[in-house]
Amino acid sequence: MIASSNTLKAGVRSLQYFACLIGLFAVTAAQTSIDAAGEEQLLALVNHERAKAGASPLNLDERLTRAARNHSQRMAEQDSLVHQLPGEDVLLLRLTAENVRADHDGENIALNSDVAAAHAALMESPQHRANILRPGFNAIGIGVLRSGDLLYITEDFAHVLPDYSEFEADAAAQQAIVDYTRSLNLPVPARKSRTQLAHMACDMAREDKLDSARARDIPGVSSAVAWTATDLHNLPAGLKKILSQPVQSGYSLGVCWSTSRSQPGGVYWLLFVTY
Numbered sequence: 001m002i003a004s005s006n007t008l009k010a011g012v013r014s015l016q017y018f019a020c021l022i023g024l025f026a027v028t029a030a031q032t033s034i035d036a037a038g039e040e041q042l043l044a045l046v047n048h049e050r051a052k053a054g055a056s057p058l059n060l061d062e063r064l065t066r067a068a069r070n071h072s073q074r075m076a077e078q079d080s081l082v083h084q085l086p087g088e089d090v091l092l093l094r095l096t097a098e099n100v101r102a103d104h105d106g107e108n109i110a111l112n113s114d115v116a117a118a119h120a121a122l123m124e125s126p127q128h129r130a131n132i133l134r135p136g137f138n139a140i141g142i143g144v145l146r147s148g149d150l151l152y153i154t155e156d157f158a159h160v161l162p163d164y165s166e167f168e169a170d171a172a173a174q175q176a177i178v179d180y181t182r183s184l185n186l187p188v189p190a191r192k193s194r195t196q197l198a199h200m201a202c203d204m205a206r207e208d209k210l211d212s213a214r215a216r217d218i219p220g221v222s223s224a225v226a227w228t229a230t231d232l233h234n235l236p237a238g239l240k241k242i243l244s245q246p247v248q249s250g251y252s253l254g255v256c257w258s259t260s261r262s263q264p265g266g267v268y269w270l271l272f273v274t275y
Contacts, residue, residue, distance in 0.1 A: 038144035063098040064141020068154040072143035102158035103230035106131040110153040172232040189247035197254025201269040205258035249275040
């Protein structure tokens with residue numbers, strides 16, 4: 001097959017055009033990079049401030065760091081300094097997407113040419129300073145993206161919860177019941193296995209509704225309590241009232257970690273019954 005002169009010229013122009021695009025992309029990519037040293041410097045500065053304030057140091061969490069770096073990348077790409085960019089989820093959902101279980105979170109963002117200067121500016125802002133010093137946070141992720149002479153900075157804070165397996169979560173909830181009854185000098189009630197309660201707990205999450213009535217339909221059940229929790233060691237008042245008297249005929253328990261419409265970050269859904 002023989003191409004005409006015009007066809008060849010058009011092909012050359014197309015190749016030149018795409019070569020220019022590729023060259024432009026290469027230059028842009030070369031100018032944008034993760035500043036790992038800057039991230040380490042910020043972690044040290046943040047924990048230094050916390051030490052001065054009497055707060056525990058924050059653990060660097062790689063999942064939070066991925067979320068922070070992704071946000072810094074988005075800010076650089078869109079040349080914008082905001083907490084939620086168009087098409088981006090809120091922070092809670094960004095952390096959930098990284099498999100972070102947390103009941104508190106916060107975020108600092110900054111744009112500067114120097115890490116230390118950015119940190120100093122954040123400390124001068126009451127809201128950002130509060131995130132850095134908040135005693136309730138135990139983890140941080142830091143994303144510092146260098147774009148030319150500028151640094152796009154994101155600090156993602158969270159109170160990260162234990163990443164229990166189903167078995168570990170069930171055991172933690174059971175231990176809370178044991179500890180509470182012992183604190184009242186009462187005999188520890190016997191637990192009866194009833195796996196359907198865990199399925200019922202997950203059903204509540206899917207329906208996004210606490211419903212202890214469904215458990216009362218189980219033959220032999222005399223009372224039931226349903227609740228949600230991020231800390232399995234905190235028992236609800238209704239359950240404590242039941243446990244304040246000896247539970248003679250035993251109990252069963254169902255635990256399910258799940259997200260829902262009202263709990264997009266996820267919580268434990270629990271059902272407790274006595275016989």
